[in-house]
Amino acid sequence: MALLDASHADKNIVDRRKQPRNRDMSVVVRSARERLMQRPKTEHFERELLFMHTRALIINAATIPLLIAIVTVTSIFAGFGQQMIIWACFSICLYALLGLLARQINRTSISDGHIHQWHLVYLLGHFVTGIGWTYFIFLQCEVCGISQFSIIKAVVLILAMAITAVFSSALRLAVPIAFTLPILAYISAVSDSLGDPAQATMVVMLLAGLTFFYLVATRLNYSVVLTLALQAEKDALIAELETANAMSDEGRRRAEEANLAKSRFLASMSHELRTPLNAILGFSEVMVREVLGPIENATYREYASDIHASGEHLLNLINEILDLSRVEAGRHTLSEDAVMLTEIADECIRMMSLKARNKEITLIAQFESGMLPMMGDERSLRQILLNLMANAVKFTPSKGKVYVKIGWTAGGGQYLSVRDTGPGIPADEIPIVLSAFGQGSIAIKTAEQGTGLGLPIVQALVHVHDGEFHLFSKLREGTEALATFPRSRIATSAGKNKTSSQSQKAA
Template sequence: MALLRSDIADKNIVDRTKRRRNSDVARAVRRTRDRLAQRPGALAFDRELLRLHAHAMTGSATAIPLLVLVITVAGLIAGMRGEILIWAMLTTTCYAGLALVAHRVSKMDLAKLDTQGIKRNFLIGHFLSGLGWAYFAGIGCDECQLQQFPIVKAVILLLAMAATALIASSLRGALMVTFALPVVIYGVSVSHSPEAVDLLMTALLALSLPFFAYVASRLNRSSVMLLSFRSEKDGLIAELETAKSMSDEARRRAEEANLAKSRFLASMSHELRTPLNAILGFSEVMSNEVLGPMQNATYRDYARDVHDSGQHLLNLINEILDLSRIEAGRYQLNEEPVHLLHIAEECCHLMELKAHNRDLRIVQQFEPELPRLYADERAVRQIALNLLSNAVKFTPPGGEILVRVGWTAGGGQYISVKDNGPGIPPEEIPVVLSAFGQGSIAIKSAEQGTGLGLPIVQGLIAMHGGEFQLHSKLREGTEAIAIFPLSRVMEVLPALPTKAVAAAGRRRQSA
């Protein structure tokens, strides 16, 4: 038989069709889901890539101008004058314009980016910066002291292509637009050279351009994957945010519903108890014929039925109030030293008459000399009575109820009530442990009940820090065990010797 436990669940239902209070969260979730639904090549990803390219260009705005400055200083040292200075100013101006466009794009709202227009502006800026490198590819140096100046130009162009491939990888075609013309002009400028190495450098540049374009495309693919991962991360964060928002709203509504329920029960308890007291009192007077005999026996039976029904309704109200206080955490324990054995014996004695009327036998198996528990006597008594009442209701005539009280393996104390009734199907045990829950067999064969006994026992045991166990096997019976933890068991104080007690008394008298 498996051990099954059920926590008292909140029965408040949250209406998710209502608008959430946090509209910013709702808008963020919608935007993120739209972005997550996009794929590479769609509008959202194009905007993200353009934003990444703009950040890369602004972040490396000083890299290319610094390279231009180094080349210019080296050219001046080598003997170049006017052409190198013109190239430096032209190239720096073009890159400054490209950095300005990138700065403007990085400051724009992502949703307002015109992808086609901005991409066109970026490509135009890269083409203009390529004009500077084209001018550099066509520069000659007859007066400088460098014998292999075409090779130096080729190396510088290779460095510039590599740097541009890394910086502008987020924008497809930027590398080709920038360096296609410089490579062609370099090839034209060295085409009449008799040196084979110049032709070799031309071929190297021509092959390096598609190679660096391939590297840039791989980097572009990595950027797209980065955006995809970031979108998924944003989606998860947004889902967590909306779940938190819905949870907060559900908790708020649950607290409001619980408060309304508590107020309703408090009000209805007073309103119902007042007429019930009158009904119970007058029906008891009539059924007992206190004011004189009733001539009609049927009326006397009706009065007893009215009294029994009123008593059942009063018990139901009391149980609902107890369960509501337990669920709301407002059930106050009046803790004091109690004897679990004595309480179990008294409860068995109270149920003897009812068990006898149903031809049932209550068997007691109590371990002797159990120490006291630090617990609420009323709650412990209610636990025992509820378990015994269930056993009496569900045990068929001629059956037996076994009540045991003793030690647990962990040093605590327990009270167990076992019957040989019809049992509970395993799938219905969570039902009987919930408020107002009753199993199918119990509904067919047992007396009328409220379905609150076991939830109340479970709540009271939990308030004592204990554990409630329910073992059941179909057509064999059910055993309910209420366990009080070791921390509730009070230590037994050793008895003082008689001489020591007498000596202490004489000391107090002399003092």
């Protein structure tokens, strides 16, 4: 079964046979994807990298001083003298100066023209901290009894390189600038004992460590730059999306205003057209009935009959346009009262019975027992049923059947259904028949032509009653129109009163 949820007004229904025009959107998405896949350029994010390095220095300001303090305390217990304390104080002061520099930059608004200068200042600061590690390399302890003190120095130096590589990834040259001089000092200090395998191994490890941690800092720097690039692209896409949403909202607002103006114009013009049309109908009816005397010319009588029939058709069309325009313009007010759908359906079946008998169509009522009244506009509900039944009778062939069902929904609401045994509607034509003035190809071939406003009026009136309208159809089996109303419209107390009064009358 083909199903269409008619939760939108007919003005928003799109002909689904047409392919969506999404070429522009595909171009935008493709270009955004290509931008995201491009290798990010560091120079585009120099300011961000500078401030990221600044924040990293502020957050990790105590990391290397803590390492220096641990080495100093351990060395004092191992028998080192005053020179280790002097080195610790000197090195911590150097890192404190680097931290003060970072705080100053964090408080300063840096222009684009001074970014490279501050980079150089940072590199100079890291070079100065390397002087402290150079001092550490030349420390000697003849009385502490540690024969492998130079190896311990190398291990401490590698730890310092690793820590610097991690928190200085936004400035990848920080590692070689800070530790090239200490490594050269270490090589100079152990140059006399390079024949010792342990000393030679430590020299190789220091050189390899410097290269390795520089590569680590480079990869981390690339990851940071890539993250900044992705963030920038995301911000740009969000800005484009917000712009597109704003344009869409503005376009929707203008469309709603235009539709409202159209509806008001149609409502006004319909009122203006009905006045002269009533005169045409009145005079043509006088001529058809020959009230003022017989018309001897048979052609004139035929013309008068055609004028009257065309006038009635035009009046029905204007009335339907007026009803639809009034609902779309929000000017359709409901005169709500407790009404029984079954009673309205019985009345509509009696009204349509003559037309159905003329086509030898059987009208079958299927009402559930125990139905309660619901709050609604009786005139609008009657119009819904009459339009659906008129369509069913119109499109059902001779000897066919039309089923009118009234019952309860699963959610406690009520529904009305009109199902016929007509030719059915193709699935791709359902949006067309639900749009204003739309008609399906099979319907046009198999029945007299109508205005194409019946179903749009029905779904508009159902929506005014907070309900939902669905259209089910299958070729060569028939069509079912289903209108459901929510539980909130069930008038329970009114239904009890009405039922009790009817039982009293029956008694």
